[in-house]
Amino acid sequence: MAPSSLSVAEAAARLRQARRVAVLTGAGISAESGIPTFRDAQSGLWARFRPEDLASPEAYHRDPELVWQWYAGRYRDVMAAEPNAGHRLLVQLERQVGEGFSLITQNVDGLHARAGSRDPVELHGTLLSSRCERCGHVQPLPPPDQFTPPPVCERCGARGRPNVVWFGEYLPPDALSAAEDAFDRAEVALVIGTSAQVYPAAGLAAETLRAGGVVIEINPEPTDLSMQVQLSLRDTASVGLRRLLEPDEA
CATH class of the missing domain: 3.30.1600.10 (SIR2/SIRT2 'Small Domain')
Known part of the structure; x- marks a missing residue:
């Protein structure tokens, strides 16, 4: 059964109140920095x-x-490339939440760390x-x-x-375990700029939903996750994050 839906204002309020927040990012958050997706880079x-x-x-x-x-x-x-507003807004969210914040990324571009994120978990390694x-x-x-x-x-x-991490290789066990634990414990989880098709990362949001937490998706296109979460924003990463974190300016 699909969870109850939330308005943007309600989701923003839940995010402000949350003491444990998990974030999963994919290629979409780096697109605004001009980083092509893996397959788009094959030109x-x-x-x-x-x-x-x-x-x-x-x-x-x-x-x-x-x-x-x-x-x-x-x-x-x-x-x-340079980190964009989406990366910087996640740094802002991390400072707001404190120790209960976890950032998991499928990206290998290092832009989260360069933006100032404290300790991103890089599921697929780094270039x-x-x-x-x-x-x-x-x-x-x-x-x-x-x-x-x-x-x-x-x-x-x-x-x-x-x-x-190459095709045919397993994700680093420590990174995957940290990601699963973060999403299992999260009061609010954000899934940003990922197609929700590559497992096991695509299954992380289900951990939060099973535990009774709120999941918010930000993606310009609908995904397999869109109908399962409490709020799915059809926005780029920076626009969606600004709507949640800076509602008065959005």
Whole structure:
């Protein structure tokens, strides 16, 4: 049975009163910074490749140089972008809620941390670091203009791979556990700019609903989640967040 619906004003009030808030973000929040989605980034020279040809363990084993060229280009693109109003509004919400705030993202662009979010849980990893193939050490990549792939592990000297989750790989257990716990405990959960089709992230909102919490979706397009939540706003991330957090200005 679908939960009772809320008006924007009622949802904004619940958000102001909540002491435990969980947020899940997807590609939609970074679109306003000019970051293309994973598949949209496959343009130009990359258009002839399937996603699995560039983002899978098999692809990397077959041609690590090609895969690193792809990821180095994406790394340059995200570092040239800037956090937008949506990212900054979530920083504002985090300060408002305090310790009970959790930010979970499917994005790998690092924009939440650059906007000032304290400790975002990056379910799919990040383009901003590499992970050693031998010892597993994670280290930040050099600035884009100083980076020539592949990176070399500063601990053992082995080659590093992109520190992202590829097709056929599991999400980091600690990150997934933190996300599930945050949504299970949340009084209010926000699901922003995600299609709600990629599991297990797509199932997080159900944790909040099962526990009796409120779920608010912000997405310009309807998703599989839209009819299950108390409020679904057909807005971009920044506009929807402003309506909830700054109702007098929206």
